[in-house]
Amino acid sequence: MDIKTFCLGILSFGDATGYEIKKQLEGPFRHFYDASFGSIYPALGKLTDAGLVERTELAQDKRPDKKVYSITPAGKMLLMDALEKPVAEDKVRSDFLATIVFSELLTPSTIDQMIAVRIAGLEKAIAEFDCEQDIAGPGAHFVCGFGKAVYGAAREYLENHRHEIVGHSLLTKSEKVQ
Numbered sequence: 001m002d003i004k005t006f007c008l009g010i011l012s013f014g015d016a017t018g019y020e021i022k023k024q025l026e027g028p029f030r031h032f033y034d035a036s037f038g039s040i041y042p043a044l045g046k047l048t049d050a051g052l053v054e055r056t057e058l059a060q061d062k063r064p065d066k067k068v069y070s071i072t073p074a075g076k077m078l079l080m081d082a083l084e085k086p087v088a089e090d091k092v093r094s095d096f097l098a099t100i101v102f103s104e105l106l107t108p109s110t111i112d113q114m115i116a117v118r119i120a121g122l123e124k125a126i127a128e129f130d131c132e133q134d135i136a137g138p139g140a141h142f143v144c145g146f147g148k149a150v151y152g153a154a155r156e157y158l159e160n161h162r163h164e165i166v167g168h169s170l171l172t173k174s175e176k177v178q
Contacts, residue, residue, distance in 0.1 A: 001087075003035050003043040004052075008079040011053060011071040013137065018044055018067065031125065031147045044069055052078055100165065108166050115162045122155040 001009075010021050018041050025035050047053040052075030057065040071079070096118055103111050129151075131144035 001033075001082075003039045004047055005079065005082045006033060006035065007040065007043050007047060007069075008052065008071055008075050008082075011069055012076060012079060013140075015068050015070040017069065021069075029143075031151070032143070047075065051075075103165055112162065112166045115158055115166070119155055119158050122151050122158070126151050126155070 006025075007021055010016060010024050016024075018037065021040055021044075022035070022037055025033060025040075044053065044055075048055050048069070051072060053069045053071055056068045056070070058068060060066050096114070099114065100111075106114075126148055129144055129148040131141055131148060
């Protein structure tokens with residue numbers, strides 16, 4: 001899904017500023033979608049120019065005007081059409097997994113430490129999922145639960161199988177360079 005469609009989706013929950021959209025992408029959606037202000041604001045500009053969102057400027061004391069975006073009926077129709085199209089396959093990009101592919105070049109203690117750090121990160125992410133909070137709609141609640149389940153399964157796999165990869169590399173670092 002492109003950033004314009006995702007912005008329309010977030011605006012379908014209610015009016016928002018670009019900052020509030022970014023906060024949604026740093027909050028409940030951060031585990032499966034990433035976008036920067038550098039992509040959000042141009043997307044909102046294009047959506048506004050196309051008449052798919054409206055922008056209201058609210059004056060603020062000693063600050064620039066606050067720009068609040070709302071989805072138009074045409075924007076909602078385009079969003080609904082986009083959501084009905086087949087979705088692409090999920091792709092997992094992981095520097096951790098790419099490094100583990102070459103784990104035979106690492107010492108067992110390095111691999112074990114990498115896995116320990118990854119497990120700690122997964123536990124932190126799981127703890128941060130708050131699927132009971134008032135998130136927008138049953139779809140967002142479902143995605144939150146799905147994310148928590150995926151991270152839990154990854155943590156469980158690493159805990160149950162770390163011995164397979166740690167035990168595979170038995171050389172010391174000095175022996176590997178020879």
